[in-house]
Amino acid sequence: MSLRHIALRDFVLVREMDLDLSDGFTVLTGETGAGKSILIDALQLALGARADAMVVREGAVRADISASFDAPAGLSAWLDDAGFDSGEPTVLLRRTIDAQGKSRAWVNGSAATAAQLREIGDRLVDIHGQHAWQSLTRADQTRALLDGYAGLDTTELQGLWQAWRAACGALASAQAAQASLLQERERLTWQIAEIDKLAPGDAEWDELNATHARLANAQALIDAAQLAAAALEDDSGAIDRLDQALRALQAQEAVEPEFRPLVEVLSSALAQAQDTAHDLHNWQRRIDPDPDRLAALDARLAAWLSLARRFKRTPEELPAALAQWRDELAKLDAATDMEALATVESRSREHFMKAALAVSRKRRDAAPKLAKAVTQAMQGLGMQGGRFEVTTETLDPPAAHGVDQIGFLVAGHAGSTPRPIGKVASGGELSRIALAIAVTTSQLGSAATLIFDEVDSGVGGAVAETVGRLMKQLGGDRQVLAVTHLPQVAACADHHLVVSKSIADGAPVSHVAPVQGEQRVAEVARMLGGERLSGTTLAHARELLRS
Numbered sequence: 001m002s003l004r005h006i007a008l009r010d011f012v013l014v015r016e017m018d019l020d021l022s023d024g025f026t027v028l029t030g031e032t033g034a035g036k037s038i039l040i041d042a043l044q045l046a047l048g049a050r051a052d053a054m055v056v057r058e059g060a061v062r063a064d065i066s067a068s069f070d071a072p073a074g075l076s077a078w079l080d081d082a083g084f085d086s087g088e089p090t091v092l093l094r095r096t097i098d099a100q101g102k103s104r105a106w107v108n109g110s111a112a113t114a115a116q117l118r119e120i121g122d123r124l125v126d127i128h129g130q131h132a133w134q135s136l137t138r139a140d141q142t143r144a145l146l147d148g149y150a151g152l153d154t155t156e157l158q159g160l161w162q163a164w165r166a167a168c169g170a171l172a173s174a175q176a177a178q179a180s181l182l183q184e185r186e187r188l189t190w191q192i193a194e195i196d197k198l199a200p201g202d203a204e205w206d207e208l209n210a211t212h213a214r215l216a217n218a219q220a221l222i223d224a225a226q227l228a229a230a231a232l233e234d235d236s237g238a239i240d241r242l243d244q245a246l247r248a249l250q251a252q253e254a255v256e257p258e259f260r261p262l263v264e265v266l267s268s269a270l271a272q273a274q275d276t277a278h279d280l281h282n283w284q285r286r287i288d289p290d291p292d293r294l295a296a297l298d299a300r301l302a303a304w305l306s307l308a309r310r311f312k313r314t315p316e317e318l319p320a321a322l323a324q325w326r327d328e329l330a331k332l333d334a335a336t337d338m339e340a341l342a343t344v345e346s347r348s349r350e351h352f353m354k355a356a357l358a359v360s361r362k363r364r365d366a367a368p369k370l371a372k373a374v375t376q377a378m379q380g381l382g383m384q385g386g387r388f389e390v391t392t393e394t395l396d397p398p399a400a401h402g403v404d405q406i407g408f409l410v411a412g413h414a415g416s417t418p419r420p421i422g423k424v425a426s427g428g429e430l431s432r433i434a435l436a437i438a439v440t441t442s443q444l445g446s447a448a449t450l451i452f453d454e455v456d457s458g459v460g461g462a463v464a465e466t467v468g469r470l471m472k473q474l475g476g477d478r479q480v481l482a483v484t485h486l487p488q489v490a491a492c493a494d495h496h497l498v499v500s501k502s503i504a505d506g507a508p509v510s511h512v513a514p515v516q517g518e519q520r521v522a523e524v525a526r527m528l529g530g531e532r533l534s535g536t537t538l539a540h541a542r543e544l545l546r547s
Contacts (some may be wrong), residue, residue: 014510
């Protein structure tokens with residue numbers, strides 16, 4: 001389960017490259033400036049690193065990178081959840097970057113985001129960079145190394161931290177704004193009380209206006225009803241005339257059939273006129289000018305209008321304003337409930353501290369184990385008698401990562417006192433310590449492919465051979481790729497790739513090719529003694545490769 005194939009098109013100095021990779025330990029070597037790290041840089045982009053237009057080969061439209069991996073067994077569920085094809089035995093990652101810096105990504109042929117590439121990349125590859133020692137001086141990185149060694153996931157802890165900080169913020173804001181919040185509460189309470197005196201109904205304003213209009217025009221309405229009833233019922237009124245017309249046609253409808261539909265019309269009109277007259281009499285019996293009721297309506301309408309002007313609302317908006325202010329008052333009461341806020345803050349702190357102390361115990365259990373493992377690795381890297389220590393101190397106040405301050409101390413040789421790793425004077429020692437940590441922690445990782453990008457900087461002699469043997473040992477059950485300038489490391493590899501640069505059409509072009517036999521001997525000899533190969537360097541190279 002490892003990186004099987006990588007293909008590049010128009011990437012930096014590469015026009016076109018297709019490279020198959022094997023299990024075991026593979027080194028990439030080449031002259032200074034040839035671009036030894038070009039494959040690592042391309043692979044990091046395929047794994048979701050930030051895109052940059054500078055990686056597009058000059059004159060090209062876009063750079064195209066593809067990387068094919070054996071699919072680890074545990075990856076199929078993640079692929080299914082993310083919506084990618086999980087039925088193939090391989091995982092194909094592809095990334096393009098155009099000349100404007102815009103990138104696109106795919107997983108198994110389906111569009112993906114850079115974040116998804118990074119997430120899947122964490123499961124496939126573990127990369128150790130050439131400046132890995134620099135991260136050892138940063139508190140967050142030392143803590144992350146220990147957490148990784150201990151198998152700790154602090155996601156839940158960070159969520160509890162955020163909840164606690166939010167509760168602290170709510171309590172502090174309420175305390176700081178206590179005076180203004182009380183003033184606002186008084187304002188809302190007064191406004192609600194004023195409108196509560198009116199107790200406006202949701203549809204009452206329209207009903208008031210309609211009723212007021214009827215009562216204000218009661219006499220005119222009565223006069224109209226009486227006049228209409230008289231016009232219908234008086235002698236020679238509408239009902240009497242309709243009855244005469246109906247009788248006249250009924251008398252002749254037996255003779256003239258065409259009168260029959262006209263008789264029906266007149267009969268219906270007469271019935272409707274009689275019903276209307278009856279309804280008018282009923283209405284007149286119910287209607288009452290009621291000046292007292294009219295005065296009460298006048299007073300209530302005036303109260304509505306007065307409150308509407310006072311609160312700069314239309315009368316129709318008063319019920320909604322009352323409901324809004326009641327809602328705001330309820331929220332304000334909740335926000336100013338200092339006792340409740342303090343209780344939430346206290347409980348949030350208890351939950352966080354409980355989780356933080358559990359994480360702290362695991363860190364303190366793992367610290368001496370990590371220290372012992374790195375110390376053992378240091379012995380074979382030219383630091384005999386040296387010691388590596390992991391310190392855990394209580395952090396007060398706590399932080400999102402918990403209650404621990406993690407430190408790395410190093411004694412470079414027997415008899416020396418361990419000091420903070422950032423104060424170790426020798427750059428070579430720092431590189432070797434970083435390599436010891438990388439080897440130690442890589443053995444615990446789940447990624448099938450390990451990449452070391454010039455982590456052997458500052459190492460030479462017998463130590464360099466030890467570095468090579470360590471990487472070859474790792475390659476026994478993992479795929480290991482290393483960019484190196486050390487012939488002792490290159491000689492230990494199972495596979496050897498050489499990066500070279502040439503001029504084509506007036507532009508520099510990089511190539512990567514596997515070497516074997518005498519070609520590999522020549523490359524190791526070049527690493528030993530430079531471009532001018534001598535019998536001595538060739539013999540030395542053969543000896544390294546044989547050993």
